[in-house]
Amino acid sequence: MSDPKSLLVIDGNEVDVRPGETILHAARRIGIDIPTLCHDDRLDPAAACRLCLVEVEGARLMQPACATRTSSNMVVRTAGGRVERNRRFILSLHLADTIQERAVCEDNGPSRLHEMAELHGTAGVWPAIESERAARPDDDNPYVAFRPDRCIACSLCTRYCDQVEAVSAITMAARGARTTVSTADRLALTDTTCELCGGCIDVCPTGAMSERPALVYGKPEAELEKVRSTCNFCGVGCQVDLNVDRAANHVVKVTSPPPGTTVNDGNLCVKGRFANDFIHHEDRLTTPLIRAEDGSLQPASWEEALARTVEGLARVKSEHGADALAFISSSRCTVEENYLIQKMARAAYGTHNVHQCAAT
Amino acid sequence: MTTYGAGAMTNSIPEIRDADFLLVIGSNTSEAHPIIAMEMKRAVRRGAKLAVADPRAIWMTEIADWHLQIQPGSDVWLLNAMAHVILEEGLEDREFIERNTEGFESVAETVRRYSPEEAETVTGVPAATIREVARAYATTPKAGIYYTLGITEHTTGTDNVYALSNLVLMTGHLGQRSAGLNPLRGQNNVQGANDAGATPVFYPGYQSALDPGVRRKFAEAWGVPQSDSPGLNLNQMMKAMDDGSIRGLYLMGEDIVISEPNVAHVEEAMNHLDFVVVQDIFFNESCRFADVVLPAACFAEKDGVFTNSDRRVQRVRKAVDAPGEARADWEILVEVMRRAGLEQPDYPSPAEVYDEMAALAPKFSGISYQRIEAEGGLQWPVPTADSPSTEYLHKGGVLRGKGLFQAVEYRAPAECADPEYPLVLSTGRTLYHYNAGTQTRRSAGPQLKQPEAFVEVHPRTARRLGLDDGALVDVVTRRGRVRCRAMYSRQVAKRVLWMPFHFPEARTNYLTNDAGDAVTGTGEYKVCAARLEPVAEQGPAEQRFRGAFAAAGAD
Numbered sequence: 059m060s061d062p063k064s065l066l067v068i069d070g071n072e073v074d075v076r077p078g079e080t081i082l083h084a085a086r087r088i089g090i091d092i093p094t095l096c097h098d099d100r101l102d103p104a105a106a107c108r109l110c111l112v113e114v115e116g117a118r119l120m121q122p123a124c125a126t127r128t129s130s131n132m133v134v135r136t137a138g139g140r141v142e143r144n145r146r147f148i149l150s151l152h153l154a155d156t157i158q159e160r161a162v163c164e165d166n167g168p169s170r171l172h173e174m175a176e177l178h179g180t181a182g183v184w185p186a187i188e189s190e191r192a193a194r195p196d197d198d199n200p201y202v203a204f205r206p207d208r209c210i211a212c213s214l215c216t217r218y219c220d221q222v223e224a225v226s227a228i229t230m231a232a233r234g235a236r237t238t239v240s241t242a243d244r245l246a247l248t249d250t251t252c253e254l255c256g257g258c259i260d261v262c263p264t265g266a267m268s269e270r271p272a273l274v275y276g277k278p279e280a281e282l283e284k285v286r287s288t289c290n291f292c293g294v295g296c297q298v299d300l301n302v303d304r305a306a307n308h309v310v311k312v313t314s315p316p317p318g319t320t321v322n323d324g325n326l327c328v329k330g331r332f333a334n335d336f337i338h339h340e341d342r343l344t345t346p347l348i349r350a351e352d353g354s355l356q357p358a359s360w361e362e363a364l365a366r367t368v369e370g371l372a373r374v375k376s377e378h379g380a381d382a383l384a385f386i387s388s389s390r391c392t393v394e395e396n397y398l399i400q401k402m403a404r405a406a407y408g409t410h411n412v413h414q415c416a417a418t
Numbered sequence: 419m420t421t422y423g424a425g426a427m428t429n430s431i432p433e434i435r436d437a438d439f440l441l442v443i444g445s446n447t448s449e450a451h452p453i454i455a456m457e458m459k460r461a462v463r464r465g466a467k468l469a470v471a472d473p474r475a476i477w478m479t480e481i482a483d484w485h486l487q488i489q490p491g492s493d494v495w496l497l498n499a500m501a502h503v504i505l506e507e508g509l510e511d512r513e514f515i516e517r518n519t520e521g522f523e524s525v526a527e528t529v530r531r532y533s534p535e536e537a538e539t540v541t542g543v544p545a546a547t548i549r550e551v552a553r554a555y556a557t558t559p560k561a562g563i564y565y566t567l568g569i570t571e572h573t574t575g576t577d578n579v580y581a582l583s584n585l586v587l588m589t590g591h592l593g594q595r596s597a598g599l600n601p602l603r604g605q606n607n608v609q610g611a612n613d614a615g616a617t618p619v620f621y622p623g624y625q626s627a628l629d630p631g632v633r634r635k636f637a638e639a640w641g642v643p644q645s646d647s648p649g650l651n652l653n654q655m656m657k658a659m660d661d662g663s664i665r666g667l668y669l670m671g672e673d674i675v676i677s678e679p680n681v682a683h684v685e686e687a688m689n690h691l692d693f694v695v696v697q698d699i700f701f702n703e704s705c706r707f708a709d710v711v712l713p714a715a716c717f718a719e720k721d722g723v724f725t726n727s728d729r730r731v732q733r734v735r736k737a738v739d740a741p742g743e744a745r746a747d748w749e750i751l752v753e754v755m756r757r758a759g760l761e762q763p764d765y766p767s768p769a770e771v772y773d774e775m776a777a778l779a780p781k782f783s784g785i786s787y788q789r790i791e792a793e794g795g796l797q798w799p800v801p802t803a804d805s806p807s808t809e810y811l812h813k814g815g816v817l818r819g820k821g822l823f824q825a826v827e828y829r830a831p832a833e834c835a836d837p838e839y840p841l842v843l844s845t846g847r848t849l850y851h852y853n854a855g856t857q858t859r860r861s862a863g864p865q866l867k868q869p870e871a872f873v874e875v876h877p878r879t880a881r882r883l884g885l886d887d888g889a890l891v892d893v894v895t896r897r898g899r900v901r902c903r904a905m906y907s908r909q910v911a912k913r914v915l916w917m918p919f920h921f922p923e924a925r926t927n928y929l930t931n932d933a934g935d936a937v938t939g940t941g942e943y944k945v946c947a948a949r950l951e952p953v954a955e956q957g958p959a960e961q962r963f964r965g966a967f968a969a970a971g972a973d
């Protein structure tokens with residue numbers, strides 16, 4: 059397929075050159091995984107973290123694989139002393155800029171930075187970098203907690219907000235070691251264009267952006283069990299992971315499966331990610347109710363309630379015919395439940411009067 | 419839709435990012451389907467052209483190349499005028515029309531009378547814009563149309579969809595990646611509920627309930643003769659409740675007292691019923707009329723599948739136990755059927771319920787829990803165990819023979835503005851809340867962003883009435899009166915009002931029109947005539963309003 063002239067070489071393997079492709083993606087095609095920290099396939103590269111530097115023959119400095127486009131006759135080395143030394147150096151540097159102890163750093167979600175450090179090693183523990191990062195003013199938004207002391211200025215969150223959610227609620231502010239995330243005019247997040255999608259939390263490699271309710275709950279993600287399910291709000295059908303505290307029978311938070319794996323490509327909206335308080339809300343119905351003589355609804359056993367249900371429906375049917383019954387179901391219920399309710403209408407009661415409540 | 423096969427997105431959600439032209443009509447995508455909006459944003463960043471047709475300057479218009487700010491209810495005019503331009507300029511796909519469609523001539527005939535110039539006077543969209551958008555649509559191969567309730571929630575909802583489908587058929591934008599006709603479903607499992615036959619006209623898998631052969635098949639499968647008397651759709655049910663021909667109601671997971679148009683009427687009708695069962699996760703408004711209330715499990719507490727907008731059948735998995743004695747809806751239904759004397763198999767789990775349905779519905783016959791487990795979500799049709807998931811429909815031509823053109827004429831909405839009700843009220847959903855609000859209004863974030871009911875009104879209209887931004891106001895239609903907060907907004911045109919329907923203390927559906935579409939019975943939520951009445955004494959009114967909010971709101 060490929061023109062023999064438009065080849066490049068990565069670690070001794072010949073690879074065809076595709077227009078616009080980066081070294082990172084060309085390498086992935088042949089099964090070479092170059093470690094990255096500030097890269098995300100959904101975002102334009104920022105080349106901010108320098109973890110992905112590789113050697114390119116003829117270039118004096120190493121080049122970021124996430125941002126460098128391939129060209130014919132390019133010769134790339136993704137391993138070897140210089141490349142690996144850089145990785146360890148960069149990982150030590152970033153660790154010194156955040157929480158060095160993995161368990162503490164992962165009090166909310168997993169940290170990609172620590173994961174990379176464990177995988178590729180470091181150049182030792184360096185003294186913590188004392189940066190005076192300007193914190194945002196206290197922010198009372200219920201969902202996104204920002205802990206500036208952990209931020210390594212990789213700009214994943216701001217690029218996500220800008221390019222994927224496209225609301226640009228947060229930006230990188232200040233320079234050098236003081237660079238951090240802020241909002242325009244340092245407003246509280248809920249006073250900005252922020253739509254509380256929580257994407258910034260998901261992409262952050264250090265837990266600087268984290269989920270407030272889960273932090274308050276106090277169990278790190280690693281101690282929760284993930285149950286893959288489908289969001290119950292709109293018709294997109296985002297796949298979600300319900301993060302469950304098994305002992306407490308409690309859904310602590312909802313996260314997205316990794317990008318590139320499901321229909322939502324790692325994204326969620328405010329409802330899917332955060333509007334789950336209803337699950338454990340105190341207003342949930344917990345017992346059947348039946349209408350008493352005095353007209354009030356009173357708690358009853360399932361036995362009584364089901365008997366009353368069947369008897370009431372049977373009476374209407376015998377007095378007025380099957381078509382005097384109507385069954386309304388919900389698109390909130392599962393396919394199986396909708397199948398069963400139409401079976402109930404058609405087979406148990408003998409009417410086609412069954413409709414789900416939403417026409418679209 | 420009857421035009422080509424079953425109503426579902428012809429494309430897949432992940433294909434949107436590769437489209438080169440998108441027409442978004444009657445869909446506030448960034449609020450109602452945020453994740454689909456992300457795909458659209460991605461396409462636009464890549465250089466795709468975006469046209470948004472909506473009465474409001476919704477967020478999507480910020481990144482759009484064209485905003486066609488149409489007068490609510492004038493969609494057919496706009497779409498026919500686009501077809502007019504396409505034919506006038508010879509941009510149609512003759513070969514596709516020839517090979518795959520029927521009825522082209524009558525549409526060509528009809529749209530000849532819909533000139534963009536005249537369209538401008540009815541729709542408010544400049545003729546030049548209509549021409550530009552029509553050209554861009556017709557001449558871009560990867561061109562997709564996306565619509566939602568803004569198209570269907572009209573008395574002319576079916577016509578609107580025909581008009582869209584005509585555009586698709588005449589340009590041949592079908593049966594390819596990123597090019598097709600895509601209804602975005604408003605709720606998680608609307609597609610699945612329809613697929614499963616929770617509709618009076620279809621058994622599972624869109625097999626017609628009017629077809630005696632189909633009825634015989636199900637009579638045999640279930641061991642019970644099947645009624646030949648046609649069923650009622652939701653809109654007809656409401657009317658039948660009112661006139662006394664429906665006497666018993668079983669409500670599963672829906673709060674019709676808040677979600678149906680012309681709510682006052684529904685409440686009255688509920689009072690006429692002899693027997694009402696409500697099965698839900700919360701004590702909703704409809705429970706006030708119930709004889710029996712059955713506590714149900716929510717999605718996190720049960721197993722099953724949901725089918726999303728792009729026909730993807732995906733698993734719901736039980737994560738926690740339901741509170742108290744609440745039970746999964748499927749378990750309750752099986753138990754009720756048994757007690758009603760219809761013997762039921764011992765379903766160990768919903769997987770076996772699914773298998774029963776799949777065996778009866780060829781569209782899904784190849785889908786099973788085992789396959790979903792192994793392959794992830796599967797997009798129907800999947801007729802056999804070795805058929806692959808279907809990414810987009812109508813590959814290599816139109817499903818079920820030929821695509822049928824349907825000429826449609828403009829009909830005015832059932833209710834137009836008049837001297838007594840000089841404004842047009844449209845309703846919809848917002849990003850932060852969901853339907854009747856029973857779930858989202860129990861969450862902190864949505865409550866913080868949008869705590870109260872409001873009506874969007876253009877500042878000019880408001881000022882003429884002496885109405886301050888944030889003041890309380892009564893919105894009045896022929897059916898009722900609702901008090902809420904006026905919110906100045908340039909998103910709406912001057913004669914248009916817009917309200918979300920998530921707030922029980924200000925029930926928008928006291929106002930909306932229950933005149934239904936002739937085919938689907940969907941209520942005309944999107945257009946009715948209204949007027950605003952400023953509230954004279956803001957102080958006391960304010961206190962009462964807050965009180966109502968506290969009573970209805972979270973915690």
Ligand code: SF4
Pocket residue numbers: 202215218219223225226227228251252253254255256257258259
């Ligand atoms: S929550 Fe979403 S919208 Fe808000 S700042 Fe984070 S990425 Fe941006």
Ligand code: SF4
Pocket residue numbers: 208209210211212213214215216239258261262263264265266267
């Ligand atoms: S907050 Fe997290 S994601 Fe954002 S720049 Fe800092 S480290 Fe990166």
Ligand code: FES
Pocket residue numbers: 093094095096097104105106107108109110111122123124125
């Ligand atoms: S991943 Fe390439 S510079 Fe961060």
